[in-house]
Amino acid sequence: xxxxxxxxxxxxxxxxxxxxxxxxxxxxxxxxxxxxxxxxxxxxxxxxxxxxxxxxxxxxxxxxxxxxxxxxxxxxxxxxxxxxxxxxxxxxxxxxxx
Amino acid sequence: xxxxxxxxxxxxxxxxxxxxxxxxxxxxxxxxxxxxxxxxxxxxxxxxxxxxxxxxxxxxxxxxxxxxxxxxxxxxxxxxxxxxxxxxxxxxxxxxxxxxxxxxxxxxxxxxxxxxxxxxxxxxxxxxxxxxxxxxxxxxxxxxxxxxxxxxxxxxxxxxxxxxxxxxxxxxxxxxxxxxxxxxxxxxxxxxxxxxxxxxxxxxxxxxxxxxxxxxxxxxxxxxxxxxxxxxxxxxxxxxxxxxxxxxxxxxxxxxxxxxxxxxxxxxxxxxxxxxxxxxxxxxxxxxxxxxxxxxxxxxxxxxxxxxxxxxxxxxxxxxxxxxxxxxxxxxxxxxxxxxxxxxxxxxxxxxxxxxxxxxxxxxxxxxxxxxxxxxxxxxxxxxxxxxxxxxxxxxxxxxxxxxxxxxxxxxxxxxxxxxxxxxxxxxxxxxxxxxxxxxxxxxxxxxxxxxxxxxxxxxxxxxxxxxxxxxxxxxxxxxxxxxxxxxxxxxxxxxxxxxxxxxxxxxxxxxxxxxxxxxxxxxxxxxxxxxxxxxxxxxxxxxxxxxxxxxxxxxxxxxxxxxxxxxxxxxxxxxxxxxxxxxxxxxxxxxxxxxxxxxxxxxxxxxxxxxxxxxxxxxxxxxxxxxxxxxxxxxxxxxxxxx
Numbered sequence: 001x002x003x004x005x006x007x008x009x010x011x012x013x014x015x016x017x018x019x020x021x022x023x024x025x026x027x028x029x030x031x032x033x034x035x036x037x038x039x040x041x042x043x044x045x046x047x048x049x050x051x052x053x054x055x056x057x058x059x060x061x062x063x064x065x066x067x068x069x070x071x072x073x074x075x076x077x078x079x080x081x082x083x084x085x086x087x088x089x090x091x092x093x094x095x096x097x098x
Numbered sequence: 099x100x101x102x103x104x105x106x107x108x109x110x111x112x113x114x115x116x117x118x119x120x121x122x123x124x125x126x127x128x129x130x131x132x133x134x135x136x137x138x139x140x141x142x143x144x145x146x147x148x149x150x151x152x153x154x155x156x157x158x159x160x161x162x163x164x165x166x167x168x169x170x171x172x173x174x175x176x177x178x179x180x181x182x183x184x185x186x187x188x189x190x191x192x193x194x195x196x197x198x199x200x201x202x203x204x205x206x207x208x209x210x211x212x213x214x215x216x217x218x219x220x221x222x223x224x225x226x227x228x229x230x231x232x233x234x235x236x237x238x239x240x241x242x243x244x245x246x247x248x249x250x251x252x253x254x255x256x257x258x259x260x261x262x263x264x265x266x267x268x269x270x271x272x273x274x275x276x277x278x279x280x281x282x283x284x285x286x287x288x289x290x291x292x293x294x295x296x297x298x299x300x301x302x303x304x305x306x307x308x309x310x311x312x313x314x315x316x317x318x319x320x321x322x323x324x325x326x327x328x329x330x331x332x333x334x335x336x337x338x339x340x341x342x343x344x345x346x347x348x349x350x351x352x353x354x355x356x357x358x359x360x361x362x363x364x365x366x367x368x369x370x371x372x373x374x375x376x377x378x379x380x381x382x383x384x385x386x387x388x389x390x391x392x393x394x395x396x397x398x399x400x401x402x403x404x405x406x407x408x409x410x411x412x413x414x415x416x417x418x419x420x421x422x423x424x425x426x427x428x429x430x431x432x433x434x435x436x437x438x439x440x441x442x443x444x445x446x447x448x449x450x451x452x453x454x455x456x457x458x459x460x461x462x463x464x465x466x467x468x469x470x471x472x473x474x475x476x477x478x479x480x481x482x483x484x485x486x487x488x489x490x491x492x493x494x495x496x497x498x499x500x501x502x503x504x505x506x507x508x509x510x511x512x513x514x515x516x517x518x519x520x521x522x523x524x525x526x527x528x529x530x531x532x533x534x535x536x537x538x539x540x541x542x543x544x545x546x547x548x549x550x551x552x553x554x555x556x557x558x559x560x561x562x563x564x565x566x567x568x569x570x571x572x573x574x575x576x577x578x579x580x581x582x583x584x585x586x587x588x589x590x591x592x593x594x595x596x597x598x599x600x601x602x603x604x605x606x607x608x609x610x611x612x613x614x615x616x617x618x619x620x621x622x623x624x625x626x627x628x629x630x631x632x633x634x635x636x637x638x639x640x641x642x643x644x645x646x647x648x649x650x651x652x653x654x655x656x657x658x659x660x661x662x663x664x665x666x667x668x669x670x671x672x673x674x675x676x677x678x679x680x681x682x683x684x685x686x687x688x689x690x691x692x693x694x695x696x697x698x699x700x701x702x703x704x705x706x707x708x709x710x711x712x713x714x715x716x717x718x719x720x721x722x723x724x725x726x727x728x729x730x731x732x733x734x735x736x737x738x739x740x741x742x
Contacts, residue, residue, distance in 0.1 A: 022532070022557065022558045053726075054535070054554065054555075054556035054557060054603075054605075055556060055557050055558065057556060057603070058556045058557055058600070058602060058603060059601075061601040061603060061650060062600070062601040065601060087644075088605075088625075088626060089603075089624035089625075089644065089647045090624040090644055090646025090647055090651075091624070091646070091647070091650070093646055093651075094646055094650050094651050
């Protein structure tokens, strides 16, 4: 799984390519925890996401909780095949999905 | 420092020494023969230099003497001189020759019987000699048997007689004898007598004494019979001969020497013992007289140079050996010490002792490479073992969560104590190898109310299991005081949220069924809708609108939803491990297949329905691995007994 991080002032974009499961979630978590200082807008670009499990959702939730205290979080380009998962678990109501 | 004779250091050292020894030996022999050759060359040159002039001088003298003698013999033979005329002639020529060949000291004319001037048959010998500066002539006799007369008469040609010390003239003399011929009346040449020319060779003594030959060489003159005629040691002259000088030489060597002189005329001869020592001899055979002129270098003197070179060579070799010995020792022990340390370290490593000291070897040679590789290997091994431990630990953790899952959860209603004749219920849980989040629960709130729950904790392993355990207890505890499913979930959500930094959310579906009526109130926290199989066999998914999963949103108000089970209806709850299961082709089991299978399960009891569904799943997935926990909870409502 590859993470492409781009930062412009207070905006950070994280593009995820590949699987976000129990094996790769720690990698994303390592990029989040303690690394979001001064970020007011965090954007996840999930256009190249191939798979997501509960572990992946967990990290997104974690990120959401952090951004709730310092700004906002947005999920962009969520592949259609995962839409149902987000809906079913109610995550689409908790997170902003564009 | 113990020397291991089987060790690398020793073997290498020995091999190098052997090699060096061979090289040194070869060098030694080569240089020796080279020096030998050079020395010989030098001696040859010197010998030639020194001999040439002197031999030429001697040759000239004797040639002149010979010519003189032959001329006088001819004159005497061809003229018929009277006694007085003969005497006169002798005196005159003797005086005359002093100017050209001053070494001539006397002349003798001795005749055959009947050939003398007075034709007497008696002996007739006239001896003319120098007395001071004047010449005198006297009679002589008794000559017929003398060697000088006989040998000349026998050979009928000029001969050089063996030198001797004259008793008449007290000097070393050499005599040239030549036959006198008269032609008789018939014209035949007849032997008439012998003419002698006595030549003093006293000058030789001075010549020898004054000869400068370096390297302590000296000159010796040998006569035709190898008698020593001149020698720096005067006492040897006319007393010793070459053979006696070469006391230690074998007869063979002497013969070789003679042959060499005769065949080569001049050259270098090595090895004969002269004066009892080994020597190098430069010999020149003289032309005019069958004498040999020698320059002798005693071996120990001329060899001195060679010997000093040999000694120096030996010292250098020894020094070289010593130096190389030390170098070899240093180098090979430099190699073998770390190798030994590495061997010790390897042994320790093999016994699990990672504290073994690995020598730090500087440099870029193979030893330092090995030491470096060793250090890397140890680090890798340590890491590997740590990883293994971690893996073991992970496996143990997973085994732990598995045993929790399987152990804590009730297997059947009897265990739980909630069985009755109004319903039948069967759970199913198959944890995946590394999962630990799925669970089910069922228990009675009171006699008529049964709570059923199926849930899926996010994540895997021990953390998920712990959350599972906590939520199970929380829900059970809350259920003691609440009858509303939504209230229970609200409280559960709040309770779990405050203690969940890792955001391990839980999807759950919970329902409370009134066993008297079959009416069920349920709540869905982000969980998949259960399926219902009605008594008539139709299957459908429950109209369950999922709220957000637990532990996601604070202060969330969950909504109570309802459904009604009629007698004979079966409610099938499951987790997404069932519907998300993939086969080898990557296709998921899916909701449609689930409904199809449920429809086909027919009137089976809940436990059998679970097995049936599992079978269908297995058939679908084949050999593909199970990635997530699979949990099922099947509830059949049987209604109030008609005749209770």
